[in-house]
Amino acid sequence: MAGASNIATVETMDELNDLVKGQLTLFAVHYLLTHGNDEQKGLVLQLMKEEKEFVDLTDAAENQKQEMVEAMEVLRAETLQSINTNSKVRELTLAIPDCAVQQLQQAFHTQRMNQPGPSGNVGAMGNTNTIQKTESSTDNSFRGVPHIFPVELASFPRYLKGSLSCEKINGFIDVLNAAFVEKYKISGKRRNTIPPRLLKAYDIFKKTEHPLLKGKKFLCREDLHGLNTQLTIGKLELSMLTILKQRGNIKEERCQDKIVRYVLA
Structure with a gap:
Protein backbone atom coordinates (compact mmCIF):
# COMPACT_ATOMS: atom_id res chain seq x y z
CA MET A 1 0.00 0.00 0.00
CA VAL A 74 28.82 38.07 8.82
CA LEU A 75 32.47 38.83 7.98
CA ARG A 76 31.45 40.48 4.73
CA ALA A 77 28.91 42.68 6.53
CA GLU A 78 31.48 43.70 9.17
CA THR A 79 34.05 44.49 6.46
CA LEU A 80 31.59 46.65 4.53
CA GLN A 81 30.65 48.47 7.74
CA SER A 82 34.34 49.08 8.54
CA ILE A 83 34.98 50.38 5.01
CA ASN A 84 32.01 52.75 5.26
CA THR A 85 33.17 53.98 8.68
CA ASN A 86 36.74 54.54 7.46
CA SER A 87 35.46 56.40 4.39
CA LYS A 88 33.33 58.71 6.55
CA VAL A 89 36.27 59.37 8.90
CA ARG A 90 38.54 60.19 5.97
CA GLU A 91 35.91 62.54 4.52
CA LEU A 92 35.59 64.32 7.85
CA THR A 93 39.39 64.54 8.18
CA LEU A 94 39.80 65.98 4.68
CA ALA A 95 37.07 68.53 5.41
CA ILE A 96 39.09 70.05 8.27
CA PRO A 97 40.88 73.24 7.06
CA ASP A 98 44.70 73.17 7.03
CA CYS A 99 44.89 76.06 9.50
CA ALA A 100 42.70 74.16 11.96
CA VAL A 101 44.86 71.04 11.59
CA GLN A 102 48.00 73.05 12.35
CA GLN A 103 46.38 74.57 15.43
CA LEU A 104 45.29 71.13 16.67
CA GLN A 105 48.77 69.71 16.07
CA GLN A 106 50.38 72.55 17.99
CA ALA A 107 47.93 72.17 20.89
CA PHE A 108 48.44 68.40 20.96
CA HIS A 109 52.24 68.82 20.89
CA THR A 110 52.10 71.37 23.75
CA GLN A 111 49.94 69.01 25.79
CA ARG A 112 52.41 66.15 25.29
CA MET A 113 55.30 68.42 26.28
CA ASN A 114 53.57 69.20 29.58
CA GLN A 115 52.94 65.56 30.45
CA PRO A 116 55.53 63.58 32.50
CA GLY A 117 57.24 60.74 30.70
CA PRO A 118 58.12 57.27 32.06
CA SER A 119 61.19 58.63 33.90
CA GLY A 120 59.21 61.44 35.52
CA ASN A 121 60.66 64.16 33.32
CA VAL A 122 58.32 66.55 31.58
CA GLY A 123 58.07 66.02 27.82
CA ALA A 124 57.10 63.42 25.23
CA MET A 125 58.62 60.02 25.98
CA GLY A 126 60.32 61.58 29.03
CA ASN A 127 63.08 62.91 26.78
CA THR A 128 63.12 66.72 26.88
CA ASN A 129 66.68 66.90 25.55
CA THR A 130 65.69 65.37 22.23
CA ILE A 131 62.66 67.64 21.84
CA GLN A 132 64.50 70.80 22.86
CA LYS A 133 67.30 69.93 20.50
CA THR A 134 64.77 69.48 17.71
CA GLU A 135 63.21 72.89 18.33
CA SER A 136 66.44 74.81 18.81
CA SER A 137 68.30 73.19 15.92
CA THR A 138 65.53 73.29 13.33
CA ASP A 139 65.79 76.09 10.79
CA ASN A 140 62.75 77.85 9.39
CA SER A 141 62.78 75.75 6.21
CA PHE A 142 62.54 72.40 7.98
CA ARG A 143 59.08 70.95 8.42
CA GLY A 144 59.13 67.61 10.12
CA VAL A 145 56.49 64.90 10.14
CA PRO A 146 53.33 66.17 11.91
CA HIS A 147 51.73 64.27 14.76
CA ILE A 148 48.86 61.90 14.09
CA PHE A 149 45.42 62.30 15.73
CA PRO A 150 43.14 59.52 17.04
CA VAL A 151 40.46 60.29 14.42
CA GLU A 152 43.09 59.93 11.70
CA LEU A 153 44.54 56.71 13.12
CA ALA A 154 41.02 55.25 13.32
CA SER A 155 40.69 55.61 9.54
CA PHE A 156 43.52 53.12 8.91
CA PRO A 157 42.59 49.42 8.54
CA ARG A 158 43.24 47.11 11.48
CA TYR A 159 45.81 44.99 9.62
CA LEU A 160 47.93 48.10 9.06
CA LYS A 161 47.87 49.78 12.47
CA GLY A 162 47.63 46.66 14.64
CA SER A 163 47.79 47.66 18.32
CA LEU A 164 49.70 50.89 17.69
CA SER A 165 48.47 53.93 19.61
CA CYS A 166 48.73 57.63 18.78
CA GLU A 167 51.10 58.11 21.71
CA LYS A 168 53.46 55.42 20.40
CA ILE A 169 53.43 56.73 16.83
CA ASN A 170 53.86 60.37 17.89
CA GLY A 171 56.79 59.40 20.13
CA PHE A 172 58.39 57.75 17.11
CA ILE A 173 57.68 60.87 15.02
CA ASP A 174 59.47 63.05 17.60
CA VAL A 175 62.58 60.87 17.49
CA LEU A 176 62.41 60.68 13.68
CA ASN A 177 62.26 64.48 13.36
CA ALA A 178 65.17 64.83 15.80
CA ALA A 179 67.23 62.43 13.66
CA PHE A 180 66.49 64.47 10.53
CA VAL A 181 67.57 67.68 12.28
CA GLU A 182 70.78 66.16 13.64
CA LYS A 183 71.76 64.63 10.31
CA TYR A 184 71.32 67.78 8.25
CA LYS A 185 72.84 69.98 10.91
CA ILE A 186 76.03 67.95 10.46
CA SER A 187 75.90 67.33 6.70
CA GLY A 188 75.16 71.01 5.99
CA LYS A 189 78.61 72.09 7.19
CA ARG A 190 81.96 71.95 5.46
CA ARG A 191 84.09 68.95 6.30
CA ASN A 192 86.98 71.03 7.65
CA THR A 193 84.62 72.56 10.24
CA ILE A 194 83.33 69.23 11.53
CA PRO A 195 84.65 68.04 14.96
CA PRO A 196 86.72 64.82 14.71
CA ARG A 197 84.09 62.81 16.60
CA LEU A 198 81.51 63.62 13.88
CA LEU A 199 83.70 63.03 10.81
CA LYS A 200 82.65 59.37 10.52
CA ALA A 201 78.98 60.36 10.58
CA TYR A 202 79.63 63.14 8.05
CA ASP A 203 81.31 60.68 5.66
CA ILE A 204 78.41 58.23 6.00
CA PHE A 205 75.89 60.96 5.19
CA LYS A 206 77.80 62.02 2.08
CA LYS A 207 78.26 58.41 0.95
CA THR A 208 74.52 57.69 1.05
CA GLU A 209 73.59 60.81 -0.95
CA HIS A 210 72.25 60.26 -4.47
CA PRO A 211 71.79 62.65 -7.42
CA LEU A 212 68.12 61.62 -7.78
CA LEU A 213 67.43 62.88 -4.26
CA LYS A 214 69.24 66.20 -4.55
CA GLY A 215 67.54 68.83 -2.39
CA LYS A 216 65.52 66.23 -0.48
CA LYS A 217 65.98 65.07 3.11
CA PHE A 218 66.13 61.37 3.87
CA LEU A 219 67.30 58.83 6.44
CA CYS A 220 68.52 55.25 6.02
CA ARG A 221 69.86 52.51 8.27
CA GLU A 222 73.44 53.50 7.45
CA ASP A 223 72.83 57.05 8.72
CA LEU A 224 71.79 55.79 12.14
CA HIS A 225 75.31 54.48 12.87
CA GLY A 226 76.58 58.03 12.92
CA LEU A 227 73.67 59.67 14.74
CA ASN A 228 73.35 60.23 18.47
CA THR A 229 69.69 59.24 18.50
CA GLN A 230 67.30 56.68 19.95
CA LEU A 231 65.98 55.89 16.47
CA THR A 232 66.22 52.31 15.27
CA ILE A 233 64.51 50.62 12.33
CA GLY A 234 63.06 47.33 13.52
CA LYS A 235 59.78 45.54 12.91
CA LEU A 236 57.77 48.00 15.04
CA GLU A 237 59.40 51.04 13.43
CA LEU A 238 58.74 49.64 9.95
CA SER A 239 55.04 49.33 10.83
CA MET A 240 54.95 52.98 11.90
CA LEU A 241 56.89 54.03 8.78
CA THR A 242 54.24 52.24 6.70
CA ILE A 243 51.55 54.39 8.32
CA LEU A 244 53.60 57.53 7.65
CA LYS A 245 54.00 56.43 4.02
CA GLN A 246 50.23 55.97 3.75
CA ARG A 247 49.79 59.49 5.16
CA GLY A 248 52.16 60.86 2.52
CA ASN A 249 54.78 62.06 5.05
CA ILE A 250 57.49 59.60 4.02
CA LYS A 251 58.45 58.03 0.70
CA GLU A 252 60.62 54.95 0.28
CA GLU A 253 63.33 55.23 -2.39
CA ARG A 254 65.99 52.70 -3.47
CA CYS A 255 67.64 54.64 -6.31
CA GLN A 256 68.91 51.54 -8.15
CA ASP A 257 71.06 50.40 -5.21
CA LYS A 258 70.54 48.29 -2.10
CA ILE A 259 70.17 51.27 0.25
CA VAL A 260 66.59 51.89 1.40
CA ARG A 261 66.09 55.62 1.92
CA TYR A 262 63.12 57.11 3.79
CA VAL A 263 62.58 60.47 2.14
CA LEU A 264 60.79 63.32 3.90
CA ALA A 265 57.87 64.30 1.66
Missing part, protein backbone atom coordinates in the same frame (compact mmCIF):
# COMPACT_ATOMS: atom_id res chain seq x y z
CA ALA A 2 2.88 2.30 0.73
CA GLY A 3 4.16 1.68 -2.78
CA ALA A 4 0.75 2.60 -4.24
CA SER A 5 0.75 5.84 -2.25
CA ASN A 6 4.18 6.73 -3.60
CA ILE A 7 3.15 5.94 -7.18
CA ALA A 8 0.31 8.44 -6.86
CA THR A 9 2.86 11.23 -6.44
CA VAL A 10 4.94 10.30 -9.51
CA GLU A 11 4.85 12.90 -12.31
CA THR A 12 7.73 11.94 -14.64
CA MET A 13 9.22 8.74 -16.04
CA ASP A 14 12.51 9.38 -14.23
CA GLU A 15 10.65 9.56 -10.92
CA LEU A 16 8.91 6.29 -11.76
CA ASN A 17 12.22 4.57 -12.55
CA ASP A 18 13.72 5.80 -9.26
CA LEU A 19 10.68 4.59 -7.35
CA VAL A 20 10.80 1.14 -8.96
CA LYS A 21 14.51 0.80 -8.24
CA GLY A 22 13.96 1.88 -4.65
CA GLN A 23 11.10 -0.59 -4.14
CA LEU A 24 13.15 -3.42 -5.68
CA THR A 25 16.07 -2.56 -3.40
CA LEU A 26 13.84 -2.60 -0.32
CA PHE A 27 12.34 -5.92 -1.44
CA ALA A 28 15.80 -7.44 -1.97
CA VAL A 29 16.98 -6.25 1.45
CA HIS A 30 13.85 -7.60 3.16
CA TYR A 31 14.16 -10.95 1.34
CA LEU A 32 17.86 -11.42 2.18
CA LEU A 33 17.33 -10.50 5.82
CA THR A 34 14.41 -12.91 6.05
CA HIS A 35 15.52 -15.89 3.91
CA GLY A 36 19.23 -15.36 3.30
CA ASN A 37 22.11 -17.20 4.98
CA ASP A 38 24.29 -15.66 7.66
CA GLU A 39 26.86 -14.37 5.16
CA GLN A 40 24.18 -12.65 3.05
CA LYS A 41 22.55 -11.14 6.15
CA GLY A 42 25.92 -9.86 7.38
CA LEU A 43 26.68 -8.30 3.97
CA VAL A 44 23.29 -6.55 3.85
CA LEU A 45 23.69 -5.20 7.39
CA GLN A 46 27.22 -3.94 6.59
CA LEU A 47 25.97 -2.17 3.45
CA MET A 48 23.11 -0.57 5.40
CA LYS A 49 25.56 0.62 8.10
CA GLU A 50 27.93 2.10 5.52
CA GLU A 51 25.05 3.86 3.75
CA LYS A 52 23.89 5.38 7.05
CA GLU A 53 27.43 6.57 7.86
CA PHE A 54 27.70 8.11 4.40
CA VAL A 55 24.39 9.92 4.85
CA ASP A 56 25.50 11.18 8.27
CA LEU A 57 28.80 12.45 6.86
CA THR A 58 26.98 14.15 3.99
CA ASP A 59 24.59 15.86 6.40
CA ALA A 60 27.49 17.00 8.60
CA ALA A 61 29.34 18.39 5.59
CA GLU A 62 26.22 20.28 4.50
CA ASN A 63 25.81 21.73 8.00
CA GLN A 64 29.46 22.83 8.08
CA LYS A 65 29.10 24.36 4.64
CA GLN A 66 26.03 26.30 5.77
CA GLU A 67 27.83 27.51 8.92
CA MET A 68 30.79 28.62 6.80
CA VAL A 69 28.50 30.51 4.44
CA GLU A 70 26.82 32.25 7.37
CA ALA A 71 30.20 33.15 8.90
CA MET A 72 31.40 34.57 5.57
CA GLU A 73 28.24 36.67 5.32
Whole structure:
Protein backbone atom coordinates (compact mmCIF):
# COMPACT_ATOMS: atom_id res chain seq x y z
CA MET A 1 0.00 0.00 0.00
CA ALA A 2 2.88 2.30 0.73
CA GLY A 3 4.16 1.68 -2.78
CA ALA A 4 0.75 2.60 -4.24
CA SER A 5 0.75 5.84 -2.25
CA ASN A 6 4.18 6.73 -3.60
CA ILE A 7 3.15 5.94 -7.18
CA ALA A 8 0.31 8.44 -6.86
CA THR A 9 2.86 11.23 -6.44
CA VAL A 10 4.94 10.30 -9.51
CA GLU A 11 4.85 12.90 -12.31
CA THR A 12 7.73 11.94 -14.64
CA MET A 13 9.22 8.74 -16.04
CA ASP A 14 12.51 9.38 -14.23
CA GLU A 15 10.65 9.56 -10.92
CA LEU A 16 8.91 6.29 -11.76
CA ASN A 17 12.22 4.57 -12.55
CA ASP A 18 13.72 5.80 -9.26
CA LEU A 19 10.68 4.59 -7.35
CA VAL A 20 10.80 1.14 -8.96
CA LYS A 21 14.51 0.80 -8.24
CA GLY A 22 13.96 1.88 -4.65
CA GLN A 23 11.10 -0.59 -4.14
CA LEU A 24 13.15 -3.42 -5.68
CA THR A 25 16.07 -2.56 -3.40
CA LEU A 26 13.84 -2.60 -0.32
CA PHE A 27 12.34 -5.92 -1.44
CA ALA A 28 15.80 -7.44 -1.97
CA VAL A 29 16.98 -6.25 1.45
CA HIS A 30 13.85 -7.60 3.16
CA TYR A 31 14.16 -10.95 1.34
CA LEU A 32 17.86 -11.42 2.18
CA LEU A 33 17.33 -10.50 5.82
CA THR A 34 14.41 -12.91 6.05
CA HIS A 35 15.52 -15.89 3.91
CA GLY A 36 19.23 -15.36 3.30
CA ASN A 37 22.11 -17.20 4.98
CA ASP A 38 24.29 -15.66 7.66
CA GLU A 39 26.86 -14.37 5.16
CA GLN A 40 24.18 -12.65 3.05
CA LYS A 41 22.55 -11.14 6.15
CA GLY A 42 25.92 -9.86 7.38
CA LEU A 43 26.68 -8.30 3.97
CA VAL A 44 23.29 -6.55 3.85
CA LEU A 45 23.69 -5.20 7.39
CA GLN A 46 27.22 -3.94 6.59
CA LEU A 47 25.97 -2.17 3.45
CA MET A 48 23.11 -0.57 5.40
CA LYS A 49 25.56 0.62 8.10
CA GLU A 50 27.93 2.10 5.52
CA GLU A 51 25.05 3.86 3.75
CA LYS A 52 23.89 5.38 7.05
CA GLU A 53 27.43 6.57 7.86
CA PHE A 54 27.70 8.11 4.40
CA VAL A 55 24.39 9.92 4.85
CA ASP A 56 25.50 11.18 8.27
CA LEU A 57 28.80 12.45 6.86
CA THR A 58 26.98 14.15 3.99
CA ASP A 59 24.59 15.86 6.40
CA ALA A 60 27.49 17.00 8.60
CA ALA A 61 29.34 18.39 5.59
CA GLU A 62 26.22 20.28 4.50
CA ASN A 63 25.81 21.73 8.00
CA GLN A 64 29.46 22.83 8.08
CA LYS A 65 29.10 24.36 4.64
CA GLN A 66 26.03 26.30 5.77
CA GLU A 67 27.83 27.51 8.92
CA MET A 68 30.79 28.62 6.80
CA VAL A 69 28.50 30.51 4.44
CA GLU A 70 26.82 32.25 7.37
CA ALA A 71 30.20 33.15 8.90
CA MET A 72 31.40 34.57 5.57
CA GLU A 73 28.24 36.67 5.32
CA VAL A 74 28.82 38.07 8.82
CA LEU A 75 32.47 38.83 7.98
CA ARG A 76 31.45 40.48 4.73
CA ALA A 77 28.91 42.68 6.53
CA GLU A 78 31.48 43.70 9.17
CA THR A 79 34.05 44.49 6.46
CA LEU A 80 31.59 46.65 4.53
CA GLN A 81 30.65 48.47 7.74
CA SER A 82 34.34 49.08 8.54
CA ILE A 83 34.98 50.38 5.01
CA ASN A 84 32.01 52.75 5.26
CA THR A 85 33.17 53.98 8.68
CA ASN A 86 36.74 54.54 7.46
CA SER A 87 35.46 56.40 4.39
CA LYS A 88 33.33 58.71 6.55
CA VAL A 89 36.27 59.37 8.90
CA ARG A 90 38.54 60.19 5.97
CA GLU A 91 35.91 62.54 4.52
CA LEU A 92 35.59 64.32 7.85
CA THR A 93 39.39 64.54 8.18
CA LEU A 94 39.80 65.98 4.68
CA ALA A 95 37.07 68.53 5.41
CA ILE A 96 39.09 70.05 8.27
CA PRO A 97 40.88 73.24 7.06
CA ASP A 98 44.70 73.17 7.03
CA CYS A 99 44.89 76.06 9.50
CA ALA A 100 42.70 74.16 11.96
CA VAL A 101 44.86 71.04 11.59
CA GLN A 102 48.00 73.05 12.35
CA GLN A 103 46.38 74.57 15.43
CA LEU A 104 45.29 71.13 16.67
CA GLN A 105 48.77 69.71 16.07
CA GLN A 106 50.38 72.55 17.99
CA ALA A 107 47.93 72.17 20.89
CA PHE A 108 48.44 68.40 20.96
CA HIS A 109 52.24 68.82 20.89
CA THR A 110 52.10 71.37 23.75
CA GLN A 111 49.94 69.01 25.79
CA ARG A 112 52.41 66.15 25.29
CA MET A 113 55.30 68.42 26.28
CA ASN A 114 53.57 69.20 29.58
CA GLN A 115 52.94 65.56 30.45
CA PRO A 116 55.53 63.58 32.50
CA GLY A 117 57.24 60.74 30.70
CA PRO A 118 58.12 57.27 32.06
CA SER A 119 61.19 58.63 33.90
CA GLY A 120 59.21 61.44 35.52
CA ASN A 121 60.66 64.16 33.32
CA VAL A 122 58.32 66.55 31.58
CA GLY A 123 58.07 66.02 27.82
CA ALA A 124 57.10 63.42 25.23
CA MET A 125 58.62 60.02 25.98
CA GLY A 126 60.32 61.58 29.03
CA ASN A 127 63.08 62.91 26.78
CA THR A 128 63.12 66.72 26.88
CA ASN A 129 66.68 66.90 25.55
CA THR A 130 65.69 65.37 22.23
CA ILE A 131 62.66 67.64 21.84
CA GLN A 132 64.50 70.80 22.86
CA LYS A 133 67.30 69.93 20.50
CA THR A 134 64.77 69.48 17.71
CA GLU A 135 63.21 72.89 18.33
CA SER A 136 66.44 74.81 18.81
CA SER A 137 68.30 73.19 15.92
CA THR A 138 65.53 73.29 13.33
CA ASP A 139 65.79 76.09 10.79
CA ASN A 140 62.75 77.85 9.39
CA SER A 141 62.78 75.75 6.21
CA PHE A 142 62.54 72.40 7.98
CA ARG A 143 59.08 70.95 8.42
CA GLY A 144 59.13 67.61 10.12
CA VAL A 145 56.49 64.90 10.14
CA PRO A 146 53.33 66.17 11.91
CA HIS A 147 51.73 64.27 14.76
CA ILE A 148 48.86 61.90 14.09
CA PHE A 149 45.42 62.30 15.73
CA PRO A 150 43.14 59.52 17.04
CA VAL A 151 40.46 60.29 14.42
CA GLU A 152 43.09 59.93 11.70
CA LEU A 153 44.54 56.71 13.12
CA ALA A 154 41.02 55.25 13.32
CA SER A 155 40.69 55.61 9.54
CA PHE A 156 43.52 53.12 8.91
CA PRO A 157 42.59 49.42 8.54
CA ARG A 158 43.24 47.11 11.48
CA TYR A 159 45.81 44.99 9.62
CA LEU A 160 47.93 48.10 9.06
CA LYS A 161 47.87 49.78 12.47
CA GLY A 162 47.63 46.66 14.64
CA SER A 163 47.79 47.66 18.32
CA LEU A 164 49.70 50.89 17.69
CA SER A 165 48.47 53.93 19.61
CA CYS A 166 48.73 57.63 18.78
CA GLU A 167 51.10 58.11 21.71
CA LYS A 168 53.46 55.42 20.40
CA ILE A 169 53.43 56.73 16.83
CA ASN A 170 53.86 60.37 17.89
CA GLY A 171 56.79 59.40 20.13
CA PHE A 172 58.39 57.75 17.11
CA ILE A 173 57.68 60.87 15.02
CA ASP A 174 59.47 63.05 17.60
CA VAL A 175 62.58 60.87 17.49
CA LEU A 176 62.41 60.68 13.68
CA ASN A 177 62.26 64.48 13.36
CA ALA A 178 65.17 64.83 15.80
CA ALA A 179 67.23 62.43 13.66
CA PHE A 180 66.49 64.47 10.53
CA VAL A 181 67.57 67.68 12.28
CA GLU A 182 70.78 66.16 13.64
CA LYS A 183 71.76 64.63 10.31
CA TYR A 184 71.32 67.78 8.25
CA LYS A 185 72.84 69.98 10.91
CA ILE A 186 76.03 67.95 10.46
CA SER A 187 75.90 67.33 6.70
CA GLY A 188 75.16 71.01 5.99
CA LYS A 189 78.61 72.09 7.19
CA ARG A 190 81.96 71.95 5.46
CA ARG A 191 84.09 68.95 6.30
CA ASN A 192 86.98 71.03 7.65
CA THR A 193 84.62 72.56 10.24
CA ILE A 194 83.33 69.23 11.53
CA PRO A 195 84.65 68.04 14.96
CA PRO A 196 86.72 64.82 14.71
CA ARG A 197 84.09 62.81 16.60
CA LEU A 198 81.51 63.62 13.88
CA LEU A 199 83.70 63.03 10.81
CA LYS A 200 82.65 59.37 10.52
CA ALA A 201 78.98 60.36 10.58
CA TYR A 202 79.63 63.14 8.05
CA ASP A 203 81.31 60.68 5.66
CA ILE A 204 78.41 58.23 6.00
CA PHE A 205 75.89 60.96 5.19
CA LYS A 206 77.80 62.02 2.08
CA LYS A 207 78.26 58.41 0.95
CA THR A 208 74.52 57.69 1.05
CA GLU A 209 73.59 60.81 -0.95
CA HIS A 210 72.25 60.26 -4.47
CA PRO A 211 71.79 62.65 -7.42
CA LEU A 212 68.12 61.62 -7.78
CA LEU A 213 67.43 62.88 -4.26
CA LYS A 214 69.24 66.20 -4.55
CA GLY A 215 67.54 68.83 -2.39
CA LYS A 216 65.52 66.23 -0.48
CA LYS A 217 65.98 65.07 3.11
CA PHE A 218 66.13 61.37 3.87
CA LEU A 219 67.30 58.83 6.44
CA CYS A 220 68.52 55.25 6.02
CA ARG A 221 69.86 52.51 8.27
CA GLU A 222 73.44 53.50 7.45
CA ASP A 223 72.83 57.05 8.72
CA LEU A 224 71.79 55.79 12.14
CA HIS A 225 75.31 54.48 12.87
CA GLY A 226 76.58 58.03 12.92
CA LEU A 227 73.67 59.67 14.74
CA ASN A 228 73.35 60.23 18.47
CA THR A 229 69.69 59.24 18.50
CA GLN A 230 67.30 56.68 19.95
CA LEU A 231 65.98 55.89 16.47
CA THR A 232 66.22 52.31 15.27
CA ILE A 233 64.51 50.62 12.33
CA GLY A 234 63.06 47.33 13.52
CA LYS A 235 59.78 45.54 12.91
CA LEU A 236 57.77 48.00 15.04
CA GLU A 237 59.40 51.04 13.43
CA LEU A 238 58.74 49.64 9.95
CA SER A 239 55.04 49.33 10.83
CA MET A 240 54.95 52.98 11.90
CA LEU A 241 56.89 54.03 8.78
CA THR A 242 54.24 52.24 6.70
CA ILE A 243 51.55 54.39 8.32
CA LEU A 244 53.60 57.53 7.65
CA LYS A 245 54.00 56.43 4.02
CA GLN A 246 50.23 55.97 3.75
CA ARG A 247 49.79 59.49 5.16
CA GLY A 248 52.16 60.86 2.52
CA ASN A 249 54.78 62.06 5.05
CA ILE A 250 57.49 59.60 4.02
CA LYS A 251 58.45 58.03 0.70
CA GLU A 252 60.62 54.95 0.28
CA GLU A 253 63.33 55.23 -2.39
CA ARG A 254 65.99 52.70 -3.47
CA CYS A 255 67.64 54.64 -6.31
CA GLN A 256 68.91 51.54 -8.15
CA ASP A 257 71.06 50.40 -5.21
CA LYS A 258 70.54 48.29 -2.10
CA ILE A 259 70.17 51.27 0.25
CA VAL A 260 66.59 51.89 1.40
CA ARG A 261 66.09 55.62 1.92
CA TYR A 262 63.12 57.11 3.79
CA VAL A 263 62.58 60.47 2.14
CA LEU A 264 60.79 63.32 3.90
CA ALA A 265 57.87 64.30 1.66
